[in-house]
Amino acid sequence: MICDYFGKCGSCTLHDMDYEQQLDYKVQAIKERFLVHDIDIFRSPKQQFRYRGEFRIFHDWEKDRLSYAMHTLEHKGLVQINSCSIVSESINKAMQKLLVEVHKNPILKERLFAVEFLSSTTGEVLITLIYHKKIDHVWKNEALLLAKTLGIDLIGRSRGIKIVVTKEYIDEQLSILDKTYHFRLFDTGFTQPNPSVNQQMIGWVKKHISLQTTDFLELYCGHGNFTIPLSERFHKVLATEVSKHSIKSAVENCTLNGTENIDFIRLSSEELTEALQYKREFNRLKHITLKAYHFSHIFVDPPRAGLDMQTLNFVQNYENIIYISCNPETLYRDLEILKKRFEIERFAVFDQFAYTKHIECGVILKRK
Ligand SMILES: C[S@@+](CC[C@H](N)C(=O)[O-])C[C@H]1O[C@@H](n2cnc3c(N)ncnc32)[C@H](O)[C@@H]1O
Structure with a gap:
């Protein structure tokens, strides 16, 4: 990519490589760090990809x-x-x-x-x-x-x-596996920066989950970016997130897409783990019967810090874990623990942050 400011502007730190070189550099680093060789690789458009x-x-x-x-x-x-x-x-x-x-x-x-x-x-x-x-x-x-x-x-x-x-x-449309979804994006609250890669990430996860009769649990759900497309694979969904603004837009996004099997609740990951272990009761969960859920899959997309110890222990209660991470270092730390009881079924890299050293990873794990 040609940019007048490459080498001067602090945004693109891998400015001295072309698109394929910078991707290869990051993929090799992931392969060496995680010792995985079979990686699904998802590219970004070469320019004008950040929204x-x-x-x-x-x-x-x-x-x-x-x-x-x-x-x-x-x-x-x-x-x-x-x-x-x-x-x-x-x-x-x-x-x-x-x-x-x-x-x-x-x-x-x-x-x-x-x-x-x-x-x-x-x-x-x-x-x-x-x-x-x-x-x-x-x-x-x-x-x-x-x-x-x-x-x-x-x-x-x-x-x-x-x-x-x-x-x-503003209103956003995403195409995921030939279906269009509608999202309302607010100025507050998290949004994925690269919609082309975002669509590929959601599509990758959806493709690897077959139609289930069980329920789906999601932590760090944001405005329902993954939740709404993935809800079609499950009977019922419980999705949680700490930001009040994001939960409000997630509920609105459900209406926009005519989705009716999701309960979005504002709970931090720490609070959710306590609620599901019946250690603490929350008013926000009063209308929900937790015992009625039969979760087979848990999905996490945490901030850069990765999973806290309590959440890391908790996710191991389920048969399938899907972990999306924007920080390979904390993903590595968490996988070292998860790998003792779980097998990596698929590993993907998503070049969400092209021309920077950052890369998003996705891991699908199944209990051994
Ligand atoms: C990387 S974003 C992912 C959001 C969503 N999956 C998406 O694709 O748009 C992480 C989300 O975790 C939320 N978050 C941060 N700390 C949290 C915590 N302790 N418990 C629950 N959610 C948290 C943030 O508000 C943010 O929406």
Whole structure:
């Protein structure tokens, strides 16, 4: 990929390799670390694959110019950029137009510190403008005109203040094994950054689970990204997550897809393990009969820290474990324990974060 900022911008750390070389470099590292040879490999588009982006704003007062900026590769200061080769086409288009319009308007320009972009495969864009000043109704009026001019949705943030100018979500469509799913993505809450790889991840898991008569348990479910497509393989689903915002959108996403066999409950993984071992009762579970579930599969997609000890012990109660991980180091640590009682059936790498050293892994485990 050609990018004017490769080697300067701190975002793409594997800038000196082409797409296949950087993928091969990461796959080899995974093979050596995990001693697995039969790996399913899923590629990313070579450019414009990130549907989320965060940029600092650089004000050049002498030239009266605004530009986007990223941390340098050496993490010493900022590098100014005009475009970004890894973010989606719709974000790139919005980036250019946004700066032109903001530059003309002192209320929108003054003390603008950073901009976050969230886009969807349907071409919608949600922009969050982050300020180092108090924003108010005067700012909102100007922002509303900006949103109309750009044809995007807009949010403003400053310390302790959030102003939703138009709406705080965009609508996303994912194609998974020939079926289309609809998701509402909010500015708060986790979203997978690379929808092409995300679709392949969900498809990979779904392909490896046949139709079951049993139930499915998911921890760290976010807004139902995996839950909704995978629910079709099971009788009933219990899916949990710590973020209130994500659970709210997961419930909304169920309605969008006409899915009726999932209960989404806001519980941390630690709380869920206590509830399912009948060590603690929760009001949030009052309408659920835990004893009625017969879970055959447990699915985990934890944050970079991996599974805590309590959750790691708990997942071993089930016949099948599906583990999606964005951090090979914590996955390795957790697999060292799981491998004592579970066999690895399939191992996959998903190049969700191309041109960086990061890679997502998926492991399907079955009790020995
Ligand atoms: C890597 S994301 C995966 C989300 C979802 N599977 C997806 O594909 O969009 C991890 C999720 O775990 C949630 N989380 C973080 N710590 C948690 C905890 N202790 N218990 C439950 N959920 C947690 C986060 O809010 C986040 O939504």
